[in-house]
Amino acid sequence: MHATGEPVQRPEPKRLAKRNPENSRRILITATLDTIAESGITDTSVSKIVERAGLSRGMIHLHFGGKQQLLAAAARAFADAYYKELDRHIALAEPDPETVLRAVIRADLGKALLNERAVRIWHAFRGAAPTSEGIARFSSTRDRRLRNIIERSLREIGTGYGPACDPQLVQAATLGLLALLEGMWVDYLSNGRAFSRDAANVIILRFMKGLFPNHFGPDPQLS
Amino acid sequence: MHATGEPVQRPEPKRLAKRNPENSRRILITATLDTIAESGITDTSVSKIVERAGLSRGMIHLHFGGKQQLLAAAARAFADAYYKELDRHIALAEPDPETVLRAVIRADLGKALLNERAVRIWHAFRGAAPTSEGIARFSSTRDRRLRNIIERSLREIGTGYGPACDPQLVQAATLGLLALLEGMWVDYLSNGRAFSRDAANVIILRFMKGLFPNHFGPDPQLS
DNA sequence: GCCCATAATGGACGATCGTCCATTAATTAT
DNA sequence: ATAATTAATGGACGATCGTCCATTATGGGC
16 A cells, blocks of 8 residues: 555556558548548547547547548548449440440449448538538549549440530530439438439439430349 | 726626517528538537627527527528528419429529529538438428429329320439439539539420420520 | 516636647667 | 657647526516
């Protein structure tokens, strides 16, 4: 026993985690996305992130310089993951333009990209983008890249409809398809349980066939 | 001069604002929506709201019971304003179903509903809805009501296409049109400057005409 | 003119926010 | 083996958060 009432200052032999900065960054980004999906971006705090990550408070400032930059990095990582999966599907479909578009639609509506976690994160970033430069950069990237992919494929398809084809048809169809995909994500977010991937796929194909009657027939894989 | 260094405790004859609780509620809701549009929902604090409203701190707790309920009330007010404008357009168009749908599309893309402030607020609420019951209630109201309006009109139009018409066509077209409208709002948010109301209108009509060839011909008011 | 119900005020409060940094420990270089 | 480098820690810090309430001002009913 000690004579004084003072508690013994036990140095507590701190076991630091293995040094692995790259891994720490990855863990922090994942924890950030998970927290946003679970609590919403408003309630995503530094404390919640580091607690989920199992790392110490200082890591965010050390590796990203601040919370805002971490959010931007998370937005970038999220966009990268989206395109990694999308590109995988597109690579299998090329070079036929209609097959590419079918693959894009199927991938965008697939479980890997369209799920509760992803759609919550997506819309949280969308809502925050107008007032956060760092987030906006990677929230708009998707549109640009995806739009180019769609537009290129549609232009190729459009040539098959001869010069009689309205030159604005391709642009209209590009914007419309993008809007349809976005709208389906919103529908999934709002209606969750009632949403059907196959039904959404069928609807989009119907709309596309309306503009390009010689293409986008019913998917044989779907009812 | 005063003998002591103590500043005189001037009672400062407080001029309270006129008593008008209903007006105070309205001012607070407007200030909330303006703050969300300007700073994003993450940075919308009680302090910012009351400062913009020119009212005192306690008003939020007094009139709404807390910040969360104020946000919910603001979401409801925003949805109400949307439908007030929409209903105004629909009333002029009834009872012809195609005219109603054209009015819905035109109203949804019009300056009164689709503008920078509105679209920022809309997406901020959308992003917050999954984790806020109060906001979700009035964020999904729009879908339900709008969907019913669209579905009813489309069903009426669909009958003109005889029994050969796929019974799922109406449902598909309803979901597709909703998705297109949502998607156009997202496009406006992301691409702001490049967005064209008339172009969006034309695109949606094209898509609808693809499903209902005897309807939704080019709007004579548009190029 | 007085009273009473209550709209309005603004500061106190503890909690939590994000940032920062002195310290500790793990790794690399010498 | 020792020094130098830097990843990792976790608490301190002031700022700001949202809530709450004692107090003050107001307007309608008597």
